[in-house]
Ligand SMILES: [Zn+2]
C-alpha cells in the first residue's frame with residue numbers, strides 16, 4: 031500500500047508541479063491501482079513511472095474543477111491503447127459521467143473495456159468489498175468537493191500451513207479444525223493446538239485523501255485516527271486571505287486538521303504555482319510546528335503506508 | 346512568420362513526442378499567435394517556450410480525435426489565468442463547440458474573454474481579412490479531417506517616408522500623390538517621381554497544414570505551390586499496411602504529396618510513438634529520395650517561412 035504523487039500542483043501546471051493526481055498502489059493487496067483525481071497530463075506523468083494504466087481499477091474524483099479532471103479522457107485512451115480490457119469504475123460528483131462520456135463520444139474514442147460510473151451526492155459508503163470500505167464526506171470549496179476515507183478491513187491471521195507440514199501434520203480436514211483454533215490429536219498421539227499455528231491478525235490501515243477545501247469540521251471527522259492524511263496546501267499561512275477567498279487551505283490549516291483528527295501522518299499537496307521549491311520547504315517547516323509528522327509532497331514522491339500492528343496491541 | 350512545433354507525436358504521448366499542436370507565430374504581422382490543433386499537455390509544452398497564451402488569437406482544429414483536442418480546455422484555462430481578455434476564435438469540425446463549452450461548463454470554468462466558434466463542414470474560405478485568407482479542404486481519415494491553407498495576401502510597397510523627409514519633401518498632401526506613383530513638383534523646382542520612393546511589393550506566403558489523412562488528391566490541391574507543407578508521417582513506408590488500416594500516411598505518402606503539389610518545403614510530424622529518434626531520421630532520409638526539401642520535425646522545432654521575393658520576380 032503505497033501512495034505515488036503524479037501531480038502536486040494547483041490550478042495551472044508549473045514546470046516543477048503537474049496538476050493533481052495520486053496513485054494508490056494496491057499491488058500486493060489486489061494487484062491493482064486506484065487513482066485519485068486526474069489533472070491534465072496525468073498520462074504523461076505516468077510515462078516516468080512503473081504505473082501500468084491497464085491496472086487502474088478505480089478512479090476517484092474529488093471535485094469537478096478542471097485541474098482535477100482534464101486528464102481523464104487522455105488517461106482512459108492510454109488505458110485502452112495499452113491493452114486495458116477490464117472494467118474501470120469512476121467515482122465522482124454529478125457531472126463526471128457526462129464529462130467523460132461526451133468527451134469520448136465527440137472524439138470518437140472506442141475502448142474494449144467497459145466504464146462504470148458512480149456519481150455521489152450523499153455522504154457515506156460508496157464502495158465496500160472484503161478488503162476495503164471507501165466512504166466520503168462533503169468539504170467546503172464553493173463547488174461540491176469531497177474527501178475519501180479508504181479503510182482497509184482487519185485481516186484475520188492465516189494458518190501457517192508450511193509449519194504444520196514441517197512437523198508432519200497431513201494436509202486435509204485437520205487443517206480446517208486447526209484454522210478454527212481447535213486442538214486436534216494426530217495418529218501418533220501428538221496434540222496440536224491450532225492457536226499456536228495461526229499468524230498474527232492485521233489491523234486495517236486508513237488513508238484519507240481530501241479534495242480542495244477550506245479548513246472544515248468534515249475533514250476532521252473523515253480523517254479521524256487516519257494513518258495518512260493527504261491535504262491540500264495551496265497557500266502559505268502568510269497568504270491566508272488569498273486562501274480563504276479562493277476556498278483553499280494553507281499549510282497551517284492542513285496541520286491543524288491533522289492534529290484535530292489525530293492523524294498519524296500528514297502529506298501536503300496541491301501547492302500554488304507561485305511558490306518555488308524553497309517556499310514549499312518553508313511551508314513544511316511551519317506546518318511541523320503544529321503537526322510534527324508533516325511532509326511536503328513533490329511530483330513523483332512515494333510514501334508507504336506500513337502494515338499496522340496486530341489488532342488490539344497498539345492502543 | 347514562424348512555425349513552432351509544440352507536439353509532434355501521434356495517438357498517445359511518448360517521452361520524446363507530445364501530442365499534436367503547432368503555433369504559427371504572426372508577431373510581426375499582427376502581434377498574435379495562431380494555434381493548429383491542441384493535444385493534451387499543450388499548455389505544459391508552452392511552459393518551455395516564449396509563447397504567451399493570451400496572444401493566441403485563433404485556434405484551428407483539423408479533426409476531433411482526442412490526440413488533437415484534449416488539451417483545449419486546459420489551454421483555454423491557462424489563457425484566462427495569464428490575463429487573456431481578448432476574443433478567441435476556434436475553428437473546427439462540428440462537435441468542437443459542444444466539446445469545449447461542455448468541458449468548461451462542467452468544470453465551472455469562467456473566463457474574462459469571449460470565445461467564438463466557427464464550425465465548418467463545407468470546403469472553401471473560413472477566414473479572410475486584409476492580411477490573410479484561410480481555406481479548407483476535406484481529407485481522408487475515416488472521420489471528418491481537414492487541411493488548412495493559410496494564404497498571406499500580397500503587400501503593396503510602402504512609401505519611403507524617411508527618405509522623402511531626408512531630401513526635404515514636406516509631409517502633407519504631396520505624400521498621397523507620391524504614394525499613388527505620381528510625379529510631383531516641389532516649390533524649389535525639383536521633380537520627384539513617386540515610383541522611386543515606393544518600397545518593393547511583397548508576395549504573400551502560403552502555408553498548408555493538413556490534419557491526419559491518407560494520401561489524397563485533396564491534399565495535393567490544397568497545398569498547390571505552397572511555401573511550406575506540414576504533413577503527418579505516422580508510419581514508415583515499411584508499415585504501409587498499418588498506415589492504410591489506421592487511415593494514416595507514411596513518410597513517402599507525404600513526400601509524394603509535396604512533390605505533386607509543387608510545394609517548396611515539407612515538414613513531417615505526427616510520428617507514431619513506436620519509432621525512436623533514429624527511426625525518424627531514417628524516415629526523413631527516405632522521404633528526401635522523393636522530395637529533397639523534407640524535414641522531420643521534433644518537439645520544439647522552429648521553422649521560419651521567409652518573405653517571398655517581390656511580386657512577379659520569382660517565377
Ligand atoms: Zn478546486
Ligand SMILES: [Zn+2]
Pocket residue numbers: 408410486557
Ligand atoms: Zn486522427
